[in-house]
Amino acid sequence: MIHLQGVNKQFGNGSNAIIAVDKVNLDIAEGEIFGIIGYSGAGKSTLIRLLNGLEKPSSGTVKIAGYEMSSVNARELRNARKKISMIFQHFNLLWSRTVKQNISFPLEIAGIKKAERERRVNELIDLVGLKGRENAYPSELSGGQKQRVGIARALANDPEVLLCDEATSALDPETTDSILDLLTSINERLGLTIVLITHEMHVIRKICHRVAVMEAGNVVETGSVLEVFQSPKEPITKRFVSQVTEPVGTEQVLAHIPGGTLIKLAFVGEKTEHPVLASLIRKFDIDVNIVQGNISQTKGGAYGTLILQLLGNEKDVDMAIAYLHELGVQTEVITNE
Numbered sequence: 001m002i003h004l005q006g007v008n009k010q011f012g013n014g015s016n017a018i019i020a021v022d023k024v025n026l027d028i029a030e031g032e033i034f035g036i037i038g039y040s041g042a043g044k045s046t047l048i049r050l051l052n053g054l055e056k057p058s059s060g061t062v063k064i065a066g067y068e069m070s071s072v073n074a075r076e077l078r079n080a081r082k083k084i085s086m087i088f089q090h091f092n093l094l095w096s097r098t099v100k101q102n103i104s105f106p107l108e109i110a111g112i113k114k115a116e117r118e119r120r121v122n123e124l125i126d127l128v129g130l131k132g133r134e135n136a137y138p139s140e141l142s143g144g145q146k147q148r149v150g151i152a153r154a155l156a157n158d159p160e161v162l163l164c165d166e167a168t169s170a171l172d173p174e175t176t177d178s179i180l181d182l183l184t185s186i187n188e189r190l191g192l193t194i195v196l197i198t199h200e201m202h203v204i205r206k207i208c209h210r211v212a213v214m215e216a217g218n219v220v221e222t223g224s225v226l227e228v229f230q231s232p233k234e235p236i237t238k239r240f241v242s243q244v245t246e247p248v249g250t251e252q253v254l255a256h257i258p259g260g261t262l263i264k265l266a267f268v269g270e271k272t273e274h275p276v277l278a279s280l281i282r283k284f285d286i287d288v289n290i291v292q293g294n295i296s297q298t299k300g301g302a303y304g305t306l307i308l309q310l311l312g313n314e315k316d317v318d319m320a321i322a323y324l325h326e327l328g329v330q331t332e333v334i335t336n337e
């Protein structure tokens, strides 16, 4: 559905040149929810603007929904934009139009007749859960409701791809979750391919099937969300994963644990349900203290971490760690005193 090959985007020239996107290769399958995560300035906005044709690459090819965006003419670009829709952080609604009129706008531009527009707008209002708010103006809506209008408007022309530019960054956590639930249900019901950019790992964890991590214009890591949670390779990916797997203040907590061996266990999928701790205590002559634990649900399954302090003689502690490896539990020794 989306295929990027050797995509570069440079702004300016010579000593003022900024390479915003650097040799990016990416494949996104039809029906996938694909997340692109990176800190500010990583190149995410530029990449998404390349996907909808707002920017042309300096080199490389961008293929999306059957269009070669790097070389489309104006007419093809207009047609492509019907298949590639977008929602924004600040919603970009028309403030002098009601909910209904905002959603109807792209249908008017597409020349759809009034009766058909009415039918479609009502269907979309139902789909995004805005029944009863049809005649409200954007200024009378909550942030979550405004984004629902943005989503309905984006879906008006039956797109194949929905691009989401930090679509939940202006919303509180609860509203963020409800919008992410809506995007998931739209993906499942309509088979729509969704590409979202964000700086929040929580968003990736909750709805994405796969993720790409961007740093300084490069895609430094890609994989299924569960895979990336389980074994992040790059330091930046580890920082993003720890945003959701380690509660705030973990480092300070660990610094104050006196003695013993501190280990971090990572469980994936069904292994999160095994009574690992009980068998560890039963089998070995060691004391086990739970320092911290956390389970995160991803689309591919559950991912849990548990930090334990093991107290006992060195041999028993080593045997306990070997046993964890045998069970297939990913085990990392944090400190050994």
Ligand SMILES: Nc1ncnc2c1ncn2[C@@H]1O[C@H](COP(=O)(O)OP(=O)(O)OP(=O)(O)O)[C@@H](O)[C@H]1O
Binding pocket: 011, 012, 018, 019, 020, 038, 039, 040, 041, 042, 043, 044, 045, 046, 047
């Ligand atoms: N039109 C432009 N002209 C010049 N430089 C630009 C332009 N657009 C983006 N850049 C530069 O390209 C780099 C990547 O910016 P981009 O906005 O794509 O990053 P981002 O990851 O989306 O960050 P943010 O979340 O802050 O928008 C930055 O150094 C930015 O200053």
